[in-house]
Amino acid sequence: MAIIINIDVMLARRKMSVTELTEKVGITMANLSILKNGKGKAIRFSTLEAICKGLNCQPGDIVEYRADT
Structure with missing residues (x-):
């Protein structure tokens, strides 16, 4: 199980x-x-x-779940 944080993606x-x-x-x-x-x-x-407000996005835009394959 992996939780991926996509703050870099949203910043870009x-x-x-x-x-x-x-x-x-x-x-x-x-x-x-x-x-x-x-x-x-x-x-x-x-x-x-606060991060969502600052980036004008939803929590799902920042936090992502990826199952181990």
Whole structure:
């Protein structure tokens, strides 16, 4: 089982930098990088909501499940 975080994809679609998103969301660059690189163990709903608001997207645009093959 793999949970894939597609923040990079959404940043590219929105033509937005990581720095811009951290300013909009109000989280640190380090925490956003941990999420972006798939190293995080959890995400708060409030953080997910802020990221979705900053990127003008839905949670499913950011978080994806891929079954092991």
